[in-house]
Amino acid sequence: MIKTYSSGCTNLYQLFDLKTPLMPGVKQQATIFKHPDCVFEIQPASLEHHKKQLIHCFDISKNAAKVKRFEDFKKQQFTKHYFDKLTGLKNHHYWKLAETNDTLTGRYWVLLKLSNLRDINTQYSYNNGDQLLSQIALLLKSQLPIDAGLYRFPGAKFFVSITVPADTTPVITEWIKSFLPTHLVHRSLSTQVSLHWHAGIYPCHNKAKPGNVLEACTIALSQANYQRPYVVFDPNSVTQIRLHSQHKDRVKFLIDNNHLILYLQPQVNLNQDIVGYEVLARLTDPDSSQVLPPSDFIPIVEKYQWHVLFSRKLLEKVLALLSDWPTGLANVPIAINLSGPELLDDVFFEKVLRYFTENPSLRDSLKLELTETSVLSSHLETKRRLNLLANVGAVIIIDDFGTGHASLSQLIDMSASVLKIDREFVNQIEQSERHRKIVNITLELAKSLAMETIAEGVETPAQAHLLQQMGVRIFQGFLYGKPAPVSYWSSKKSNQKVHQLLTN
Numbered sequence: 001m002i003k004t005y006s007s008g009c010t011n012l013y014q015l016f017d018l019k020t021p022l023m024p025g026v027k028q029q030a031t032i033f034k035h036p037d038c039v040f041e042i043q044p045a046s047l048e049h050h051k052k053q054l055i056h057c058f059d060i061s062k063n064a065a066k067v068k069r070f071e072d073f074k075k076q077q078f079t080k081h082y083f084d085k086l087t088g089l090k091n092h093h094y095w096k097l098a099e100t101n102d103t104l105t106g107r108y109w110v111l112l113k114l115s116n117l118r119d120i121n122t123q124y125s126y127n128n129g130d131q132l133l134s135q136i137a138l139l140l141k142s143q144l145p146i147d148a149g150l151y152r153f154p155g156a157k158f159f160v161s162i163t164v165p166a167d168t169t170p171v172i173t174e175w176i177k178s179f180l181p182t183h184l185v186h187r188s189l190s191t192q193v194s195l196h197w198h199a200g201i202y203p204c205h206n207k208a209k210p211g212n213v214l215e216a217c218t219i220a221l222s223q224a225n226y227q228r229p230y231v232v233f234d235p236n237s238v239t240q241i242r243l244h245s246q247h248k249d250r251v252k253f254l255i256d257n258n259h260l261i262l263y264l265q266p267q268v269n270l271n272q273d274i275v276g277y278e279v280l281a282r283l284t285d286p287d288s289s290q291v292l293p294p295s296d297f298i299p300i301v302e303k304y305q306w307h308v309l310f311s312r313k314l315l316e317k318v319l320a321l322l323s324d325w326p327t328g329l330a331n332v333p334i335a336i337n338l339s340g341p342e343l344l345d346d347v348f349f350e351k352v353l354r355y356f357t358e359n360p361s362l363r364d365s366l367k368l369e370l371t372e373t374s375v376l377s378s379h380l381e382t383k384r385r386l387n388l389l390a391n392v393g394a395v396i397i398i399d400d401f402g403t404g405h406a407s408l409s410q411l412i413d414m415s416a417s418v419l420k421i422d423r424e425f426v427n428q429i430e431q432s433e434r435h436r437k438i439v440n441i442t443l444e445l446a447k448s449l450a451m452e453t454i455a456e457g458v459e460t461p462a463q464a465h466l467l468q469q470m471g472v473r474i475f476q477g478f479l480y481g482k483p484a485p486v487s488y489w490s491s492k493k494s495n496q497k498v499h500q501l502l503t504n
């Protein structure tokens with residue numbers, strides 16, 4: 001060993017890097033000087049059995065290498081599990097491991113969310129979105145006080161803690177604003193990116209479990225919006241959330257189990273004859289026999305993106321009605337409302353297209369109303385698919401015209417054949433010259449494009465008379481009938497002219 005590693009050495013301490021002096025009966029590990037990979041276990045031999053002092057040296061380099069690899073592996077796995085790879089920050093696993101009931105107390109906990117990350121990813125790519133998150137993490141780390149805690153949570157979330165006096169709750173939002181960036185120049189793109197933040201805040205003044213603190217911040221964050229971006233947790237909100245969750249589950253149950261009924265609202269011509277119906281959906285609760293109005297379930301459908309499921313159930317009901325048309329119901333077309341999400345769903349769209357292709361009679365009996373206020377209604381693929389439906393004979397109606405997105409471009413790009421003048425303009429037509437001008441312009445535009453018009457939301461005879469003078473020929477609104485079940489409109493009474501219904 002001396003010849004191999006240290007030919008000039010005269011004692012053991014020149015060969016081995018010993019941490020402590022050799023002692024009889026005591027083993028220790030040592031490496032050879034300048035050769036850290038050569039590891040030996042060293043122990044002085046007993047003088048009872050030997051006339052000379054002997055040193056036992058056992059080469060354990062291979063075992064030491066294995067131990068080192070294992071320790072490196074453990075360190076790597078620890079880092080992988082407890083640190084965020086993208087930002088280098090401690091993650092949610094580390095937070096659960098490190099924080100206790102005692103360390104949580106006396107601090108404000110803030111769950112931050114970059115609420116427009118999805119838009120950033122769409123505009124600049126996911127890779128650039130990740131780079132931006134990494135850049136934000138460095139900025140937050142530099143902006144926060146030295147005693148603040150900063151963790152990266154899944155998604156676009158960061159968890160921050162700060163020690164704040166107990167009487168400063170009203171100014172906590174101002175403190176958040178002081179360190180949150182609202183604009184940041186992206187390093188790679190050299191472009192200034194707008195950042196929109198939401199925050200759920202929990203002041204932990206008393207002892208609490210980590211899970212409860214995180215839950216409180218999550219609840220507060222769920223209540224944040226663009227008008228109220230920073231929300232402090234309110235214990236009363238738990239009850240509201242529980243009630244909302246129960247209502248959401250009930251709505252989903254009613255939709256899944258086909259507790260959906262059709263209401264119809266008539267569309268009439270100048271002679272007060274019913275020339276069409278708009279189909280409106282209601283949910284009925286079998287336990288209470290209560291009919292839920294749209295305000296009770298449409299916001300739930302939109303929030304949880306159940307558009308496709310809901311429209312599929314509605315379409316099935318409408319097709320069943322068309323195949324078994326009630327004897328007393330006026331034999332006129334009916335219109336069903338659709339929005340962008342349904343048309344962009346491949347399965348739903350293919351079904352609708354096949355229905356019109358395989359059933360020519362459907363073209364005269366079922367019309368499709370596109371809700372123009374949907375941002376997806378101006379989506380290029382939506383326009384392409386509506387044109388495909390128009391090519392097989394489907395009548396396309398633009399609903400809520402003038403109140404949504406890119407109305408004029410829709411008229412150019414889509415094969416729509418009917419415009420509905422929104423109730424927002426009809427409601428003010430008697431009092432407002434500007435509203436009358438907008439209606440006139442809409443009528444002239446529709447006429448130049450050979451499109452029909454329907455005025456909806458007509459509630460007074462004066463409105464109807466004024467619209468008739470302007471050139472409107474089809475009307476819809478409470479003046480001619482509120483939405484009612486199919487059974488009502490299929491009665492003998494409701495098959496008469498609308499003005500007779502109203503007088504009766």
